[in-house]
Amino acid sequence: MSELIWEWASPLKDDKSIIEIETVLGKQLPVEFRKCIIEFNEGSPCVL
Secondary structure (H helix, E strand, O other), X not given: OOOEEEEOOOOOOOOHHHHHHHHHHOOOOOHXXXXXXXXXXXXXXXXX
């Protein structure tokens, strides 16, 4: 099985930008997706 790693990721300092996007969209993002964005911000997934 392949392992997924994230290159060039830098965690968000806060979720302010996510809240702004949710406001524009008029919907809340799923919790797991929010966690992924916060942890792997600007990252690129890579399979080993």
